[in-house]
Amino acid sequence: MCLWIGWGNNEHLKEMKEKVIEVKNLVKKFGSFVANDHLNFDVYQGEIFGFLGANGAGKTTAMKILCGLSAPTSGEVKVAGFDIYKETEKVKRNIGYMSQKFSLYEDMTIAENIRFFSGIYGISPSDRKARQDVLLQNLGLESSKDTLIGSLPLGWKQKLAFSVAIFHEPRIVFLDEPTGGVDPITRRKFWDLIYEAADRGITVFVTTHYMDEAEYCNRVSIMNNGRIEALDTPEKLKEQYSAKNMDEVFLKIARNTE
Amino acid sequence: MINVQHISKSYKEIQAVSDISFEVKKGEIFGLIGPDGAGKTTLMRILMTLLIQDEGQATMGGFDVIKDYKKIRKMVGYMPGRFSLYQDLTVEENLNFFATVFQTTVEENYELIKDIYIQIEPFKKRLAGKLSGGMKQKLALSCALIHKPEILVLDEPTTGVDAVSRKEFWDMLKKLQAKGITILVSTPYMDEANLCNRVALMQKGKVLNIDTPQKLVENYTRKLYAIRANDMHQLIQDIRAYEKTDYAYAFGQYLHVTGNEDDVEATEFESYLIQKNHTKLEVFDIHPTIEDVFMDRMGEQ
Missing domain, CATH: 3.30.70 (Alpha-Beta Plaits)
Incomplete structure (x- = not known):
């Protein structure tokens, strides 16, 4: 059942929704440098949450913490209901991750990649078989399961990488600039996949440098110098900053505080 | 300033660039616009004399990319897609190194890079590997300019760069253009096409269209x-x-x-x-x- 349909306007549903990410006063320091300065935000189930910010604003640091790859200096963080300090392994089991840089193994076939990731997440062979059939059918790749990833066009790789990242049905999927470098049509088709995942109740946490993509998120946060400077639906942010589009909102926030 | 005639290049069975022709005039900013796999990097590497084409001819500043490669290398500045400065040298050392390789000094051409270098000068003792993305980009551009090239070739300088830094980078390019430098730049961001004088839209090794951004838009006659x-x-x-x-x-x-x-x-x-x-x-x-x-x-x- 689709509740968090795209392009905003659904905040009245928030109360009904479960929090899948809870961040309270998150601080991360590297020596004297404060990479994350008291971050506070919640992300709800099935939401598409855009995590924006200038280069060096602290996005990657925060994302690593949410994925259980780095411990905060202080603050409370719960992901998929698990404590990020004590239940790191449970966090990792309940999330998926995909970035432009790390996706699938180029020198393995589609089926081998699926088998590999299924093994890591403890998916039984029979479940794997059934899910693999659905995945290949959805992407129209039934006849290509023995094709090496390295020989596929970038657009296909990214669609597959996304499908594999949610193959173990995680509560949340983290997407780090998933559409970098792909052509404009493929970029839009990739967002169709994001919507489908959100419709199935998977929370999508996404970073991007394409400001038109910020418009497709239910809510957007914008980071600058380690702090979250703004967080709301694209509609409200545009109103608040008297901006025509998210590009203007972003420029106003990121330029002002430099 | 740049002349490309029927250039083709394939890697085994993959046709990376297929029969591409265009010209870039002196002082122009010419954009190669297209996604990954369009052939932008291959084409630039051919023009930079780092790769030899299978077919076709190309000249840079009137020099042939195969026969006159040494002359071309002296007169062009190149910023490759991947950060390719020495990570274990400082900002200052990198700049001095590139100046020395081209038998010049930082002082001699400082005027050209001043506006850009001044922004990273406070960090001149820092190792290049420890710079932020935006600062690396400025250092790479300074190094590409230090021998006062007539042509500047930039391979996706703004990929993965945030919207604010992208706008600043294009402001820098406009200033360099005003100093008479011819610029060939590639980008996957379609909106950056408007900042070029002319662009080639590229996809899968082919040119879809070459024109000014204004004409490209005017020639679209469908109702939208x-x-x-x-x-x-x-x-x-x-x-x-x-x-x-x-x-x-x-x-x-x-x-x-x-x-x-x-x-x-x-x-x-x-x-x-x-x-x-x-x-x-x-x-x-x-x-x-x-x-x-x-x-x-x-x-x-």
Whole structure:
């Protein structure tokens, strides 16, 4: 059942929704440098949450913490209901991750990649078989399961990488600039996949440098110098900053505080 | 200043660049616009004399890319896609190194890089590997300029760079252009096409179109509509199912929609969508962006 349909306007549903990410006063320091300065935000189930910010604003640091790859200096963080300090392994089991840089193994076939990731997440062979059939059918790749990833066009790789990242049905999927470098049509088709995942109740946490993509998120946060400077639906942010589009909102926030 | 005639290059069975021709005039900013796999890097490497084409001829500043490669290397500055400075040298050491290789000094050409270098000068004792993305980019540009090249070739300088830094980078390029430097720049960001004097739209090794950004947009003659409604996700599904729709793509807060015949009117889309119970409906015709033009040409291929 689709509740968090795209392009905003659904905040009245928030109360009904479960929090899948809870961040309270998150601080991360590297020596004297404060990479994350008291971050506070919640992300709800099935939401598409855009995590924006200038280069060096602290996005990657925060994302690593949410994925259980780095411990905060202080603050409370719960992901998929698990404590990020004590239940790191449970966090990792309940999330998926995909970035432009790390996706699938180029020198393995589609089926081998699926088998590999299924093994890591403890998916039984029979479940794997059934899910693999659905995945290949959805992407129209039934006849290509023995094709090496390295020989596929970038657009296909990214669609597959996304499908594999949610193959173990995680509560949340983290997407780090998933559409970098792909052509404009493929970029839009990739967002169709994001919507489908959100419709199935998977929370999508996404970073991007394409400001038109910020418009497709239910809510957007914008980071600058380690702090979250703004967080709301694209509609409200545009109103608040008297901006025509998210590009203007972003420029106003990121330029002002430099 | 740059002349490319029927250049082709393949890697085994993959045709990376296929029969590409264009010219870049002195003092022009010429953009190669296209996604990964369009052939932009291969073409640039051929022009930079780092790769030899299978077919065709190309000259840079009148010099042939194969025969006169040594002359070309002295007169062009190159910023490759991947950060390729010495990570274990400081900012200052990198700059001095590149100046020395080209038998010049930082002082001699300081005027050219001043505006850019001044922004990273406070960090001149820092190792290049420890710089932020934006600062690395400025250092790489300074190093590419230190021998006062006549032509500057930049391979995706703004990829992965945030919207603010991208705008600053293009401001720097405009200033360099004003100093008479010819610039060939590639980018996957369609909106950056508008900042070039002329562009080649590229896809899968081929040129789809070459023109000024203004002409590209003017030559798009189809009727294009912007549509939005309360429930955008449902809207895109309904509009795609409509028999009079050719294509519908999300463009920020609107959908961009074309009819399968040129005479489909806004009112037809509107009444169809009202019948589908859409609320807060807006339908109006718009001028295309470069991205619309690109997608339209891609669809034709």
